[in-house]
Amino acid sequence: MIELRGLTKRFGDTTAVDDLTCTFRPGVVTGFLGPNGAGKTTTMLMTLGLQRPTAGRALLGGRHYRELPVPMREVGALLDARAVHHSRSGRNHLLALATSNGLPHRRVDEVLDQVGLTAVAGKAAGTYSLGMSQRLGIAGALLGDPPILLFDEPVNGLDPSGIAWARTLMRDLAAEGRTVVVSSHLMSEMEQTADHLVVIGKGRLIADTSLPDFLASQASAGVLVRAADAGFAGALRAAGAQVVAQGDGGLLVGGLDAYAVGKLALVSGTVLTELSPRRSSLEEVFMAMTSESVEFSGGAR
Amino acid sequence: MSVVHSEWIKLRSLRSVVWTSATVVALMAGLGALFSLGKAHELAVSGTAADRAAFDPTAASLSGILLVQIAVGVLGVLVVTSEFASGSIRPSLAAVPVRGRLLAAKAVAVTAVALVIGWAGGLAAFLLGQRVIVGQGLAAASLGSGAVDRALFGAGLYLAVTALFGLAVGAVLRSTAGALTIVIVVMLLAPIFSAALPAAVANWMARWWPSMAGLRVATVVPDPAVLGPWAGFGVLAGFGALVLAGAFAVFGRRDV
Numbered sequence: 001m002i003e004l005r006g007l008t009k010r011f012g013d014t015t016a017v018d019d020l021t022c023t024f025r026p027g028v029v030t031g032f033l034g035p036n037g038a039g040k041t042t043t044m045l046m047t048l049g050l051q052r053p054t055a056g057r058a059l060l061g062g063r064h065y066r067e068l069p070v071p072m073r074e075v076g077a078l079l080d081a082r083a084v085h086h087s088r089s090g091r092n093h094l095l096a097l098a099t100s101n102g103l104p105h106r107r108v109d110e111v112l113d114q115v116g117l118t119a120v121a122g123k124a125a126g127t128y129s130l131g132m133s134q135r136l137g138i139a140g141a142l143l144g145d146p147p148i149l150l151f152d153e154p155v156n157g158l159d160p161s162g163i164a165w166a167r168t169l170m171r172d173l174a175a176e177g178r179t180v181v182v183s184s185h186l187m188s189e190m191e192q193t194a195d196h197l198v199v200i201g202k203g204r205l206i207a208d209t210s211l212p213d214f215l216a217s218q219a220s221a222g223v224l225v226r227a228a229d230a231g232f233a234g235a236l237r238a239a240g241a242q243v244v245a246q247g248d249g250g251l252l253v254g255g256l257d258a259y260a261v262g263k264l265a266l267v268s269g270t271v272l273t274e275l276s277p278r279r280s281s282l283e284e285v286f287m288a289m290t291s292e293s294v295e296f297s298g299g300a301r
Numbered sequence: 302m303s304v305v306h307s308e309w310i311k312l313r314s315l316r317s318v319v320w321t322s323a324t325v326v327a328l329m330a331g332l333g334a335l336f337s338l339g340k341a342h343e344l345a346v347s348g349t350a351a352d353r354a355a356f357d358p359t360a361a362s363l364s365g366i367l368l369v370q371i372a373v374g375v376l377g378v379l380v381v382t383s384e385f386a387s388g389s390i391r392p393s394l395a396a397v398p399v400r401g402r403l404l405a406a407k408a409v410a411v412t413a414v415a416l417v418i419g420w421a422g423g424l425a426a427f428l429l430g431q432r433v434i435v436g437q438g439l440a441a442a443s444l445g446s447g448a449v450d451r452a453l454f455g456a457g458l459y460l461a462v463t464a465l466f467g468l469a470v471g472a473v474l475r476s477t478a479g480a481l482t483i484v485i486v487v488m489l490l491a492p493i494f495s496a497a498l499p500a501a502v503a504n505w506m507a508r509w510w511p512s513m514a515g516l517r518v519a520t521v522v523p524d525p526a527v528l529g530p531w532a533g534f535g536v537l538a539g540f541g542a543l544v545l546a547g548a549f550a551v552f553g554r555r556d557v
Binding site: 049079082092 | 303304306307308310311314315316317383384387388389390391392393394395396397398399554556557
C-alpha cells in the first residue's frame with residue numbers, strides 16, 4: 001500500500017505535483033495516468049526518496065522510503081529503462097543491485113529467466129534494444145520479490161508480444177496480492193491492464209476511481225442512429241432528445257437510450273438501419289478530462 | 302559491507318577500469334625507469350657533489366606518480382559522474398536510499414583500487430628505477446630502510462587521496478568534464494605553473510599547496526624548504542577530507 005498525503009513538489013515557479021492525496025492499494029493494478037508533464041515521474045521519484053517533497057509525504061506501508069531497512073525487499077521500481085551503465089552487462093548490473101541489498105545471487109538468474117533475458121545477460125546493456133532494456137529494468141524491480149511495485153511507462157518500446165507479456169506479468173503480480181502501480185500516458189494500454197485508475201493533470205488529482213466507474217461517469221456519448229426516413233430526426237426531437245446530425249447521415253442522439261429510440265421508431269413506422277449505443281473509449285474520456293490540464297497544448301499558431 | 306561489495310562489482314565489471322588499472326601500474330613502472338635514467342644520467346655526466354647529495358633515488362623512481370595521479374583522479378571522478386551521466390544513480394540510490402552509505406561505499410571501493418595501483422606501481426617503479434640508477438654508477442636506495450618503505454607506502458596513500466578528491470569533486474559537480482578540469486588543475490597544472498609565479502608565491506605553494514605538500518610523503522631525502530613527509534601528507538589529507546565532507550553534505554541533500 002502506498003499513501004500519498006498532500007504531496008507537493010515545486011521547482012522554482014513551476015508546480016510539478018500539487019497537493020496530491022491518494023492511496024494505491026494492494027491486489028489490483030493501478031493505472032497512474034496523465035499526459036506528459038503531468039507529474040507522474042516526479043511523484044514516483046518522491047515516493048522513492050529520490051526527490052524531496054516541497055510539502056506532504058509519501059508513505060509505503062506506513063513508512064518513508066528512506067526508513068525501509070532493505071528497500072528492494074519492500075519496493076521494486078522501474079524508472080528509466082535506459083539508466084544503466086552502457087558497458088556493464090545486464091547480469092552484472094543486476095548483480096550489483098542484488099548485492100547492495102544482500103539478496104541471494106540466485107535471484108539474478110531467476111529474474112533474468114522471468115523476463116526472458118538469460119540469453120543476452122552477459123552482453124553490455126548498451127547493446128540492448130529499448131524493449132530489452134525495459135525487460136532488464138523490470139527484472140531489477142523484481143529482484144527483491146517486493147510487495148510494492150512501481151513501473152514508470154513500462155511498455156514503452158516493447159513489441160506487441162512484449163506488451164502482452166508485460167500486461168500478464170502486471171496482472172499476475174497484482175493477483176499475488178501486491179500493490180502494482182503502472183504509469184502511462186497511453187490510455188489504450190490501461191483499458192486492458194488496470195483495475196483502478198489514478199488520473200492526474202498538471203500535478204493535480206483528476207480522478208481516483210475504478211476503471212468501470214471511470215468510464216461510466218463519462219459515458220454520455222449517446223446512441224448512434226441511422227434511419228431510412230429523414231424525418232425521424234424531427235420525431236426524436238419531439239420526444240425530447242438532443243440530436244446531432246453526423247456528416248454521413250447518422251444521428252447522434254442524446255437524452256434517450258437505445259430502447260427508447262427503438263420504440264419510437266416502431267411507433268413512427270421508421271426502419272432503422274443502425275442503432276448502436278456509443279460508449280466513450282478510455283482514450284476519449286481521458287482526452288476530455290485532461291484537455292484543460294495538458295502542459296504543452298498546441299496553442300494558436 | 303554489502304554496499305561496498307556492490308560498488309566493487311560495479312568497478313570490476315567495467316573492462317575499462319580493469320584495463321586502465323593494469324595500464325597505470327605499467328605506466329608508473331615505465332615512467333619510473335625513464336625518469337630515473339634521465340636524472341641519474343644527468344648527475345653522472347655533469348652533477349656536482351652537492352647535486353649528488355641532494356639526489357633522492359626513491360623520489361626519482363616514483364616521479365611517474367605525477368602523471369598516474371591523473372588517471373587515478375579520473376577513476377575517482379567517474380565512479381560518481383558515470384552514474385549521473387547514465388542515469389543509473391536513480392536505481393543505485395533507490396537500492397541504497399541512505400545517500401551517505403552509497404557515497405562511502407564508492408569511496409572505499411575506489412580507495413582500495415588506488416592503493417593497489419599505488420603500491421604495486423610504486424614498488425615496480427622503485428625496483429626498476431634503482432636498477433637503472435645503479436647502472437649509471439650512482440648509489441641507489443634499497444627496501445627495508447624505514448624512510449624508503451614509508452615513501453613506497455606513501456605513494457599509495459597519495460593516490461588514494463587523489464582518487465577520493467576526484468570522487469568528491471565528481472559528487473559535487475555531477476559532470477565529468479567539470480570535475481576532471483578541477484582535478485587536473487589542482488593536482489597537476491597548479492604545481493607546474495607555480496614555478497612561473499613570483500618566488501614568494503612559488504615557495505608558499507611548494508610548502509602548502511595540497512598536491513605539492515602531499516607528494517612529500519613519497520620522498521626520502523629531507524628538504525628544509527618544504528614540509529616533512531607526514532606533515533605534507535597531512536595537508537593533502539586535510540584538504541581532501543574537507544572537500545569530501547562537502548561532497549557528503551551536498552550528495553545527501555540534493556534531488557536526483
